[in-house]
Amino acid sequence: MEKVYITGIGQVAVGEHWDQSLAALSSKAIRAALKDAGDPQPEIVYIGNFLASSISHQANLGALVCDAAGLHGLEGTTVEAGEASGAAALHMGYLAITSNMADCVVVVGLEKMTDMVGDEIEAFAAQSGDTDFEGMQGLTPNGMAGLLMQRYLDQYHAPCESFASFPITAHANGVNNPFAMYRKNVDLDSYGKAPMVSVPLSLYDVPTFADGAAALVLVNRKLLRDGQKAVLISASEIATDTLAVHDRADPLAFDAVHISTTKALEKAKLTRDCLDLFECWDTPSIYGMLSLEAGGFAERGRGWQFATLDNLALTGRLPVATLGGIKAHGFAPGAAGAYQVLDAVQQLRGEAGRNQIASAQVAMTQAISGAAASVITHILRKM
Amino acid sequence: MEIPRHWRLQKQRLALVGEVCPHCQAKIFPARDVCPECGGEAKTAFKFSGKGEVYSFTTLHSVPAGFEENAPYTVALVKLDEGPIITAQLTDVGEREVKIGTPVEMVTRRIRQDGDERGMLIYGYKFRPVLRMS
Numbered sequence A: 001m002e003k004v005y006i007t008g009i010g011q012v013a014v015g016e017h018w019d020q021s022l023a024a025l026s027s028k029a030i031r032a033a034l035k036d037a038g039d040p041q042p043e044i045v046y047i048g049n050f051l052a053s054s055i056s057h058q059a060n061l062g063a064l065v066c067d068a069a070g071l072h073g074l075e076g077t078t079v080e081a082g083e084a085s086g087a088a089a090l091h092m093g094y095l096a097i098t099s100n101m102a103d104c105v106v107v108v109g110l111e112k113m114t115d116m117v118g119d120e121i122e123a124f125a126a127q128s129g130d131t132d133f134e135g136m137q138g139l140t141p142n143g144m145a146g147l148l149m150q151r152y153l154d155q156y157h158a159p160c161e162s163f164a165s166f167p168i169t170a171h172a173n174g175v176n177n178p179f180a181m182y183r184k185n186v187d188l189d190s191y192g193k194a195p196m197v198s199v200p201l202s203l204y205d206v207p208t209f210a211d212g213a214a215a216l217v218l219v220n221r222k223l224l225r226d227g228q229k230a231v232l233i234s235a236s237e238i239a240t241d242t243l244a245v246h247d248r249a250d251p252l253a254f255d256a257v258h259i260s261t262t263k264a265l266e267k268a269k270l271t272r273d274c275l276d277l278f279e280c281w282d283t284p285s286i287y288g289m290l291s292l293e294a295g296g297f298a299e300r301g302r303g304w305q306f307a308t309l310d311n312l313a314l315t316g317r318l319p320v321a322t323l324g325g326i327k328a329h330g331f332a333p334g335a336a337g338a339y340q341v342l343d344a345v346q347q348l349r350g351e352a353g354r355n356q357i358a359s360a361q362v363a364m365t366q367a368i369s370g371a372a373a374s375v376i377t378h379i380l381r382k383m
Numbered sequence B: 001m002e003i004p005r006h007w008r009l010q011k012q013r014l015a016l017v018g019e020v021c022p023h024c025q026a027k028i029f030p031a032r033d034v035c036p037e038c039g040g041e042a043k044t045a046f047k048f049s050g051k052g053e054v055y056s057f058t059t060l061h062s063v064p065a066g067f068e069e070n071a072p073y074t075v076a077l078v079k080l081d082e083g084p085i086i087t088a089q090l091t092d093v094g095e096r097e098v099k100i101g102t103p104v105e106m107v108t109r110r111i112r113q114d115g116d117e118r119g120m121l122i123y124g125y126k127f128r129p130v131l132r133m134s
């Protein structure tokens, strides 16, 4: 099996890019990533996208993106796994290189949320859940997170403030990231006063939709040049659960997180304490919490005791959201899984600036779609 | 217009008809023709009693298109007496306090309007707190 290296990254800052199309966003990110990689010749482009067909009424992104990025004639297709689409596209790129189908692949996570305004956006976002039996009852992704958080608080007698560690950490780390949408600190006081979105979930517990594009260049050993800053992909694992949460024996278990994390660690031949950072799905904050438990970082029902500001900080036991996470980056759904990997790559290259984790060697990233119906985990190593 | 889709789901939505597994007697909702408990084929129709209790709940203030007329509303995970959990809106709550464990029962209500004022009206199950006889 060929080894897979990330040699280039490129991104546009997540934000409300009213004046930029799907094509423009993707081409900027891809060109930046190719330049960063030393301009190799890619053979395939995988595009992670969730909502272009609904929001922009645009399908066939393979052709759109290759054309826009000046990659005429290349193989290009969309990979969809709800909000985890960016990570799913990376998985496909990983497969193409490990299977020796290609020497160089470009992966781009892409989402354009601002082509439409209003409550139709909420309905489209709900498509990552079960449309017939969840969406049709008026449930949205934030509503689903509210249901799980309510149950968690009741079942484990956890205080609401325990969830604040996720947004406070993400915002603190976003301050120094020029690509983050929010670059302001949040404290426990403002967390407690935030307006409710889906009781008991407040504004700081949920992501903010925006546009974004984040690209990666993958190569095999043959194309790796001496002295090139490269990051090895040690594992890429997708796991699924029931699409509807009500079909699960234990809705708080997040089985797909458990399966995907365990398999990834086994493939990489690593244990949890080898990880220098974990770009977890930090928002909704209840998903961050359940991921720590299902991933084996905290005991069931004890995540709220583990998820302290100290433990999650850059110098803590398990740093998360090290460049702002999804919360401070802003949430471009189909791109979020790719941004997570870009952040981890910057840490492993030693390019995270003031947020640099000292001698970071191994990072895990984890993208979640729906209520952890699909979970995609990557493990990355410094070369 | 999504008429075929709503027609397909009608029995489940209006009469809470799921399935019972002939092998292990597990009750299944929504119907899936394969038993999630034993993996056997399960196509025998089963009508649920519509009684259950709140497993969790949340109130949504920002709602999707088609649901505006009832906003804000409460959605619950309801654990049916026969076993399965389903997702449904709560209705007729009034001044009563909803908690995890509150007993609820099914009623039929308008769930959604498809499209504009001339759009299709969709009816289906919601749950209300059980009225206690004093």
Ligand SMILES: [Zn+2]
Pocket: B021, B022, B023, B024, B025, B026, B035, B036, B037, B038, B039, B040, B042
């Ligand atoms: Zn059975």
